[in-house]
Amino acid sequence: MTNTKSELRAKALAARDALSEKKRTAAAAKLAKRGLPFKLLPGSIVSGYSPIRSEIDPLPLLKKLAEDGARLALPCVTARGQSLVFRIFHPNDRLMLGPLGIPEPSPAAAEVIPDIMLTPLAAFDRLGHRIGYGAGHYDFTFAHLRKTKNIVGIGLAFAAQEIKAVPALAHDVALDYVLTESDVFDFRSSEVAHSVRG
Numbered sequence: 688m689t690n691t692k693s694e695l696r697a698k699a700l701a702a703r704d705a706l707s708e709k710k711r712t713a714a715a716a717k718l719a720k721r722g723l724p725f726k727l728l729p730g731s732i733v734s735g736y737s738p739i740r741s742e743i744d745p746l747p748l749l750k751k752l753a754e755d756g757a758r759l760a761l762p763c764v765t766a767r768g769q770s771l772v773f774r775i776f777h778p779n780d781r782l783m784l785g786p787l788g789i790p791e792p793s794p795a796a797a798e799v800i801p802d803i804m805l806t807p808l809a810a811f812d813r814l815g816h817r818i819g820y821g822a823g824h825y826d827f828t829f830a831h832l833r834k835t836k837n838i839v840g841i842g843l844a845f846a847a848q849e850i851k852a853v854p855a856l857a858h859d860v861a862l863d864y865v866l867t868e869s870d871v872f873d874f875r876s877s878e879v880a881h882s883v884r885g
Contacts (some may be wrong), residue, residue, distance in 0.1 A: 691854050696818050699810035702847040704741045711743065714845055714868035719747035722755070723803070723841070724864060724871045729756035734773045734801035736762060737782065737790040742807045743843050743868075749805075750778050760799050763791040764824065770831040771824055773799050800832055803839045806862070808848065815861035815874030816853035817842050829860040839863050846870065 706714075727733075733752050735745040749759050759778070762771040764785050774796035776782075782790035806825050808817040819825055825840075832838055842865040849867070853859075865872040 692818060693821075695850055695853070696809045696821070699818065699848045699850055700740070703809075703845055706741065706845060706847060711741070711845075715744040715747045717868040718743070718745075718843065718866055719751045721866070721871070722748070722751060724866070724873065727752060727755050727757055728802075731757050731802045732760055732773075732799050733757045733803045733805065734760040734762060735776075735805045736807050738807065739789055743845055745805050745807075745843055746778065748843070753778065757803075758799070760801055761790075761792050762824075762828075763794075764789065767822055767824075768827065771828045773801050775799055800836055801838060802836075803841060804829070806840060806842050808842045808844055808865075810848050810850045810853065811842055811844055811862070811865045811872075812850055812853045813872065814853070814855075815863070815865070815872070816855040816859060817862055817865075818850075818853055823858070826858055826860045830858070833860075841866060843867075 735749045738744045753759055759776045760773040761776040762773055764787050765772055774792035776792045780792060783793055785791040808819055810818040829840055840862040842862045844865055844867050846867040846869045861874060863875050
């Protein structure tokens with residue numbers, strides 16, 4: 688099963704990598720323009736991520752959400768097999784390189800638990816399962832933090848990253864939504880997601 692997941696990851700990442708810079712920028716702008724598929728409560732903490740490789744850039748969406756009253760946070764990696772830590776972030780903040788070379792807020796920034804977690808992914812299916820990069824950071828974080836708080840998990844992706852089926856394991860945590868440049872997938876209400884073109 689691991690080989691299958693690895694192959695699916697590689698294929699989806701190749702499709703993502705093949706997108707032009709122009710398409711990536713346009714997709715991020717479309718996500719921001721559409722916003723979230725539900726009303727954001729003022730003061731909600733929304734965690735994004737610092738995009739690496741060819742991930743869709745969440746910053747335009749995060750800036751829009753901040754304008755709508757959200758408090759923003761970014762994840763900080765502590766160690767493999769441990770929950771991510773989230774620290775308050777402002778779009779103009781200077782970030783530091785974390786242990787994996789990913790930009791993170793300063794350790795001096797306040798630690799928070801998000802209400803809404805925007806997650807990167809390599810691939811997703813219409814059941815809300817995602818394939819990450821194999822370290823399990825987000826699965827572990829969702830499982831850990833959802834013991835104390837109902838956190839909405841939203842995957843951000845390009846439409847090209849959708850695959851037929853993710854071979855999900857018991858520890859894999861399904862997302863509540865996936866947002867792409869062309870669709871909103873809502874996985875909360877039925878066994879098979881319904882898509883809202885947008």
